[in-house]
Amino acid sequence: MSEEARGVVAEVLAKGEVDGVLGLREDEGAVGPHYFRKGDDLDSLVLSPKYALPLVLRWFRLHSPDTRVGAVLRGCEERALVELSKRRQVDLEMIEVIGLACTAEEAKECGCVNGSPTNVMIGTPTEGLPERREFLALPDADDGARLDYWKAQYSKCIKCYGCKNVCPVCACEVCMMADHGWVRGGSLPPKFATFHLIKAYHMADRCIECRECEAACPVSIPLTEMYGRLLRDVERRFDYVTGADPEQRPPLLTTLMDEPILEEEEEGGG
Amino acid sequence: MTEDEWEPKILVFCCNWCSYAGADLAGVARLQMPTHFRVLRVMCSGRFKPEYAFKAMEQGIDGVFVLGCHIGDCHYLEGNHRAKKRFEVLEDMMVHLGVEPGRIKIDWVSASEGVRFQAVITEFVAHIKELGPSPLGGGR
Ligand code: SF4
Ligand code: SF4
Ligand code: FES
Numbered sequence: 485m486s487e488e489a490r491g492v493v494a495e496v497l498a499k500g501e502v503d504g505v506l507g508l509r510e511d512e513g514a515v516g517p518h519y520f521r522k523g524d525d526l527d528s529l530v531l532s533p534k535y536a537l538p539l540v541l542r543w544f545r546l547h548s549p550d551t552r553v554g555a556v557l558r559g560c561e562e563r564a565l566v567e568l569s570k571r572r573q574v575d576l577e578m579i580e581v582i583g584l585a586c587t588a589e590e591a592k593e594c595g596c597v598n599g600s601p602t603n604v605m606i607g608t609p610t611e612g613l614p615e616r617r618e619f620l621a622l623p624d625a626d627d628g629a630r631l632d633y634w635k636a637q638y639s640k641c642i643k644c645y646g647c648k649n650v651c652p653v654c655a656c657e658v659c660m661m662a663d664h665g666w667v668r669g670g671s672l673p674p675k676f677a678t679f680h681l682i683k684a685y686h687m688a689d690r691c692i693e694c695r696e697c698e699a700a701c702p703v704s705i706p707l708t709e710m711y712g713r714l715l716r717d718v719e720r721r722f723d724y725v726t727g728a729d730p731e732q733r734p735p736l737l738t739t740l741m742d743e744p745i746l747e748e749e750e751e752g753g754g
Numbered sequence: 755m756t757e758d759e760w761e762p763k764i765l766v767f768c769c770n771w772c773s774y775a776g777a778d779l780a781g782v783a784r785l786q787m788p789t790h791f792r793v794l795r796v797m798c799s800g801r802f803k804p805e806y807a808f809k810a811m812e813q814g815i816d817g818v819f820v821l822g823c824h825i826g827d828c829h830y831l832e833g834n835h836r837a838k839k840r841f842e843v844l845e846d847m848m849v850h851l852g853v854e855p856g857r858i859k860i861d862w863v864s865a866s867e868g869v870r871f872q873a874v875i876t877e878f879v880a881h882i883k884e885l886g887p888s889p890l891g892g893g894r
Contacts, residue, residue, distance in 0.1 A: 552770070595885025622850070631889050660805060677890070681808040681847065688843045710850055717846040722839075738836040740825065 485587070489606045490526040492582060496554050497522045502580050505554035506537055513514065519553075531556070531584060531606075532710040536652035536696060542573045554580045558719045559595075560694035562601040563727025564652035567690045570734055573655050583607045595696050598727070617693070620709055624747040634710075637681045640703040641673045647683065647697035648709055653690045654683075680710075692727040762816040762882040764791040767806070769799045772830040772864045773821035780869030780875075787859070787872050788879040792820070799860070800820065800833025804844040807858055811890040817857045817882035821874070824862040834862070854885050 493505050497520065508519055509518030509528045520526060538561050539692045544551050557565065562581055569576045583601030588610040591599070597617050600609040623629035648654050648661055660666045660682050667679045673681070684707075691711045698707050718724050721737035768774040774795045775845040780787065796802060799822025807818045820841070841860045848855040859878055863871045 572857055592786075622852075625849065625852040628852065628889055630850075634851055666805065666809065675812055677851070678805070678808040678812045681851075683804055684847060685804050685808075685843065688847075703774065710847075713850050714846060717842065721842055721846075736836070736840075738834045740838060741835075745832055745836065 485607050486527075486530050487733050489531055489584070492605050493520060493529060493554070493556065494526055496580070496582060497524075502552045502554040504551070505556065505582065506530055506538075506540060507556040508532075508535055524705055532590075533654045534558070534590075534696070535649065536561055536564065536694065538574065538652040539655065541565065541579060542568065542655065544578065545573065545575050549575065549578070551619055552578050552580070554582050556582045556584050556606065557601055558584050558586055559596070559599050559601045560692055560727075561652060563598065563692040564694065566651045566727045566730050567692060567734075568655060570737075571655065571690075576730060582606065598693065617712060619712060620706065622709070634680075637705050638677055640705055641679070642703060643667075643672060643674050643679070644702060645704065646700035647705075650696045650700040651691075652694060652696070653687075653692060656686075660686075680705075680707075683707075684710045684714060687711040689718050689722075689724060689736050693716055703719055760887055762790045762879065762887075763814060764817045764819060764879060765810050765815050766791045766793045766819045766821060767796050767799070767802045768793050768863075769801075769822040769829075769833070770795055770797045772827065772862075773799075773871070774824035775865035776821070776867045776871040778821040779866065780871040781868075783868050784858070785868060785872040785874050789881050790839075790882075790892055791875060796831050798828060798833035799837040800828070800830060800835075802837055802840070802846070804840055807844060811853075811888055814888070814891050815860075816885075816891070817878065819878050820860045821871070821873070822866070823865045824864055827864065852889070853890060854884060856881055857888060886892040 496505060504519050504521045506519055508515050508530050509725055510530045515530055517537055537555055537557060541555055545555050564573055568574045581601055581603060583604040585600040585604045585607035590609045591613055597614050599613050623633050667674050693708060695708050695711055714724060724735045731742055768777055779792055799820055802820045810818055820837060822837055825834055828834040836859060844858055845855045861874050
């Protein structure tokens with residue numbers, strides 16, 4: 485599929501509607517984000533391994549707001565972009581999404597239920613993805629077994645911050661999880677359960693279920709079993725689906741009548 | 755400490771403009787109340803964030819109660835709207851985590867409702883006593 489992608493990106497660059505294209509480049513075996521310009525050699529452009537680009541796009545709004553940028557994005561990355569734009573981290577007007585459809589195999593690996601980006605230009609959308617995500621059955625809450633389950637899971641944490649660093653929607657300037665007032669430094673595992681609940685709460689109206697955090701977690705904590713459940717609650721309570729409608733405001737940034745809360749918009753956080 | 759000696763530790767966030775004044779009024783009127791709570795004055799219930807509840811419970815607090823102006827009366831117009839919505843998410847979190855959601859509660863008390871302050875506090879303290887020590891106690 486990389487060959488196809490190179491062709492598509494070359495075409496987009498030739499058309500000249502964008503100043504450059506953000507994608508992945510392989511350099512001596514290492515893959516990372518790269519900004520390709522017209523005339524650049526595209527042979528090094530690759531599509532995998534997955535590397536979430538939305539947070540990289542944030543750089544443009546901050547440092548080069550007049551740049552029109554194309555970006556090779558998968559479905560989950562496009563949804564992350566929508567959540568970031570609602571918090572004024574990226575400017576959707578300045579970004580042209582070059583949609584990349586994950587292969588059936590990739591979709592299966594992630595347990596993807598959301599599917600391809602809106603405008604697929606590379607690859608073919610996978611048909612027949614499951615409609616809804618299946619959650620693991622949690623132990624009963626009444627006799628404390630559920631709490632014990634989370635205690636056991638969260639106590640495996642080595643506080644590597646992988647879950648936060650790979651997350652395409654973790655965009656706060658100062659992260660509470662790294663603030664010693666909230667989470668004491670120098671001890672492992674982090675005390676139950678502020679560290680993990682801070683992240684979970686912040687994900688409730690913005691996680692787009694790419695499950696990159698779980699893939700990154702070296703001790704296999706089922707992080708999105710909590711985040712995903714909260715997303716369903718938020719959907720039920722506030723009729724809000726993350727990553728879907730760029731115009732709909734996140735429910736925790738609006739009043740009970742769904743009206744905007746103004747100063748919060750400036751803040752970018754939540 | 756044995757079961758019988760256990761007394762709940764409860765944190766009450768009161769907004770400066772309504773609920774704190776309501777609490778004050780209850781005090782001035784010498785209304786009888788349980789003594790298991792400490793009041794933290796915040797400028798608005800919208801200043802409360804669920805992260806405070808996580809941290810408090812990690813440190814051994816058995817119940818968290820947030821009191822603000824009635825909806826429509828917030829000094830900052832919409833602070834209590836935000837608090838209410840955050841609370842709904844917080845409650846869901848408690849359920850998924852396996853902690854009784856009744857350990858956290860939000861309610862409204864105006865500056866003139868000293869009697870109401872007494873009533874809601876008394877009821878909340880009784881409920882936490884019923885639930886017993888928080889299973890999150892001390893972040894073990
Ligand atoms: S699944 Fe994990 S990495 Fe992906 S958006 Fe949600 S919290 Fe972030
Ligand atoms: S990735 Fe896993 S081990 Fe690392 S901080 Fe997150 S939960 Fe803890
Ligand atoms: S000032 Fe009382 S709730 Fe906002």
